[in-house]
Amino acid sequence: MAITSRPTFLLLLLLLGLPSLLVISSATAATTSTSASASGSAATSFIKSSCTATRFPALCVQSLSSYASSIQQNPRQLAQAALSVSLVRAQAAKDFVAKSTKFRGLKAREFAAIKDCLDEMDDTVDRLSKSMAEMKGMGKSNGQEFLWHVSNVQTWVSAALTDENTCFDGYSSKTLDGRLKASIRVRVLNVAQVTSNALALVNRFASN
Numbered sequence: 240m241a242i243t244s245r246p247t248f249l250l251l252l253l254l255l256g257l258p259s260l261l262v263i264s265s266a267t268a269a270t271t272s273t274s275a276s277a278s279g280s281a282a283t284s285f286i287k288s289s290c291t292a293t294r295f296p297a298l299c300v301q302s303l304s305s306y307a308s309s310i311q312q313n314p315r316q317l318a319q320a321a322l323s324v325s326l327v328r329a330q331a332a333k334d335f336v337a338k339s340t341k342f343r344g345l346k347a348r349e350f351a352a353i354k355d356c357l358d359e360m361d362d363t364v365d366r367l368s369k370s371m372a373e374m375k376g377m378g379k380s381n382g383q384e385f386l387w388h389v390s391n392v393q394t395w396v397s398a399a400l401t402d403e404n405t406c407f408d409g410y411s412s413k414t415l416d417g418r419l420k421a422s423i424r425v426r427v428l429n430v431a432q433v434t435s436n437a438l439a440l441v442n443r444f445a446s447n
C-alpha cells in the first residue's frame with residue numbers, strides 16, 4: 240500500500256478543514272456585520288431622539304445622520320458634530336456673500352446690505368470656530384470648570400445665531416428684491432437653523 244507523503248497528507252488535512260474554516264469565517268463576518276448594524280441603528284435612534292429637542296428636528300436628523308459612526312450615543316460628540324455642521328455651512332455662506340459683493344450692477348443699498356451681512360457672517364464663523372475649540376479643549380473637566388467651558392460655548396453660539404438673524408433681517412426690505420437676495424437669504428436661513436439646532440444640543444449636553 241502506498242504511503243501518503245507528508246506534504247500531501249498536510250494538504251489533505253487543509254482541504255478537509257477548509258469547509259469548517261469557511262463556515263467559521265462566514266459566521267464571524269456575519270456577527271461583525273450584525274454588531275456594526277446594531278451599533279449604527281442605535282446611533283441613528285439616539286440622533287433622532289436628541290433632535291426632538293431642537294426647533295428644526297427634520298433638518299437636525301438630516302444634517303447629523305452622516306456623523307452617526309462618530310457620535311454613537313455620546314451627547315458631547317453629538318453637540319460637537321452639530322457645531323461642525325453649523326461652522327461648515329456658515330463658512331460656505333460667508334464665501335457666497337463675499338462673492339456677491341463683486342457682482343456688477345449692484346445698487347448702493349444692495350451693496351451696503353450685502354457688506355453688512357458679510358461682516359455678520361464673518362463674526363459667525365469666528366464665534367463658531369471658538370465654540371468648536373472650546374468643546375474640544377474641555378477634556379474631562381467637571382464641576383465649575385465644566386460649567387465655565389459650556390457657558391463660553393453657549394455664549395458664542397448664541398452670538399453667532401444673533402449675527403445670522405441680523406444678516407437675515409437686513410434682507411427683509413422689499414427694496415432688495417431679486418434672485419441674489421433670495422440666494423443669500425436661503426443660505427443664511429439654513430445656517431441660522433442648523434446653528435439653532437446646535438445651540439439646543441449644546442444646552443442638552445450641558446443639562447446632562
